Amino acid sequence: MKVFRVPRLIDGTGAAPLEGAAILVEGDRIVAVGRQADIGVPEGAELIEREGVTAIPGLIDAHVHLAYSGIPHSRAFRAELGELSYPAIALRAAGYARDTLRAGFTSVRDMHAPGGTIIDLRDAIEAGAVEGPRIKACGLGLSVTGGHMDQPGWADHSAFTDLTLPCDGPEGFRLGLRKQLKRGADFIKINACVGARKDPAVPYRQEMTDAEIEAVCTEAHALGLKVASHTSGGSGLLAAVRLGVDTIEHGHFADDEILDLMAERGTVLIPTFLVNERNFEFTPEEQGISPAGWRWLKAARAAKWDLMPRAKARGIAIVAGSDTGFMLEHGKRNAEEITLLVKGGLSPMEALVAATSAAADAIEVEAGRLAPGLYADIVLVAGDPVDDIAILEEPSKLEVFKGGRAVAAAA
Ligand SMILES: [Zn+2]
Numbered sequence: 055m056k057v058f059r060v061p062r063l064i065d066g067t068g069a070a071p072l073e074g075a076a077i078l079v080e081g082d083r084i085v086a087v088g089r090q091a092d093i094g095v096p097e098g099a100e101l102i103e104r105e106g107v108t109a110i111p112g113l114i115d116a117h118v119h120l121a122y123s124g125i126p127h128s129r130a131f132r133a134e135l136g137e138l139s140y141p142a143i144a145l146r147a148a149g150y151a152r153d154t155l156r157a158g159f160t161s162v163r164d165m166h167a168p169g170g171t172i173i174d175l176r177d178a179i180e181a182g183a184v185e186g187p188r189i190k191a192c193g194l195g196l197s198v199t200g201g202h203m204d205q206p207g208w209a210d211h212s213a214f215t216d217l218t219l220p221c222d223g224p225e226g227f228r229l230g231l232r233k234q235l236k237r238g239a240d241f242i243k244i245n246a247c248v249g250a251r252k253d254p255a256v257p258y259r260q261e262m263t264d265a266e267i268e269a270v271c272t273e274a275h276a277l278g279l280k281v282a283s284h285t286s287g288g289s290g291l292l293a294a295v296r297l298g299v300d301t302i303e304h305g306h307f308a309d310d311e312i313l314d315l316m317a318e319r320g321t322v323l324i325p326t327f328l329v330n331e332r333n334f335e336f337t338p339e340e341q342g343i344s345p346a347g348w349r350w351l352k353a354a355r356a357a358k359w360d361l362m363p364r365a366k367a368r369g370i371a372i373v374a375g376s377d378t379g380f381m382l383e384h385g386k387r388n389a390e391e392i393t394l395l396v397k398g399g400l401s402p403m404e405a406l407v408a409a410t411s412a413a414a415d416a417i418e419v420e421a422g423r424l425a426p427g428l429y430a431d432i433v434l435v436a437g438d439p440v441d442d443i444a445i446l447e448e449p450s451k452l453e454v455f456k457g458g459r460a461v462a463a464a465a
Pocket residue numbers: 117118119165377380
């Protein structure tokens with residue numbers, strides 16, 4: 055048994071902070087949360103008492119790619135995936151998982167990985183063989199042939215075949231889904247629509263047919279799995295929401311009609327600000343981006359900032375997802391997304407909800423709140439994130455506990 059005693063506690067639900075708080079932990083679960091006087095210190099319990107800290111739930115990043123290194127050049131990104139064997143990808147990802155956990159992220163959702171590598175990493179972490187966050191993994195993302203996750207050069211030249219899984223037609227997608235389930239997927243990732251770069255007036259294109267999206271959603275929901283979709287805007291995004299996709303990733307160009315429907319259906323928005331901002335830390339040449347691609351990125355960035363107040367006004371659940379691994383280094387950058395959510399219009403407390411309880415609900419982990427029965431995933435922040443949300447970007451200010459156990463500090 056352990057008792058955490060802290061001057062201030064934020065439980066992740068958006069409730070006002072609790073002063074003079076204590077958390078009672080037995081094994082890897084929280085047993086009780088309350089005032090120090092009410093919780094006491096049971097005989098034999100280990101006391102973890104800190105001055106000047108705020109206890110918050112372990113952070114959750116709902117959109118990462120542990121199989122990717124964060125390399126910014128688009129061609130190098132594809133080439134290194136094609137060159138690495140599955141074991142090499144998994145071993146490299148184990149280091150990224152450790153870095154992510156040490157940065158305060160005790161749960162993540164992985165949004166596509168070659169060869170089921172991150173499913174195996176998830177299991178190795180669960181078995182205690184490797185240090186890392188709780189992982190929810192989709193296996194391979196499902197894409198139409200030649201689609202967003204089956205772009206030229208993605209698989210044809212590589213040493214292995216399932217770098218991605220192209221599917222076509224409702225039956226094709228059903229088969230793809232069942233293959234991911236067989237491999238151990240926790241949820242299904244699809245690519246309903248993508249960014250289109252040729253015509254600035256129409257910056258998105260529906261990629262899966264309505265029948266394909268519907269087949270995935272119907273089958274997944276019947277099996278108790280959620281569906282996440284990479285999206286950009288237009289008819290594909292509208293269809294994704296209408297046909298039952300649970301989490302909308304990116305959603306750059308969502309118009310008011312789409313947002314109204316998301317609010318009505320309880321669809322979650324994961325805007326992934328950070329990856330859009332990241333593009334502008336480099337020149338187009340450094341990323342291997344064409345003039346049309348650069349124009350699209352600028353339009354997508356502007357649309358994303360415009361999206362937030364409209365989503366917030368409708369009460370749509372907004373969740374923190376960084377897209378780390380894609381152009382961003384694991385661990386070092388994930389928390390910047392939380393700061394950007396505040397820049398986008400959420401209050402610091404709302405941004406904390408987006409990175410804890412709302413994220414836990416979206417990715418289905420028994421964490422994200424400091425509440426009895428849940429995993430004792432706790433971060434002690436040296437300061438108050440409500441006063442200064444960017445403090446979460448500094449691993450040296452965070453003491454991380456996963457399942458009640460102290461995680462080794464970052465070197
Ligand atoms: Zn992504």
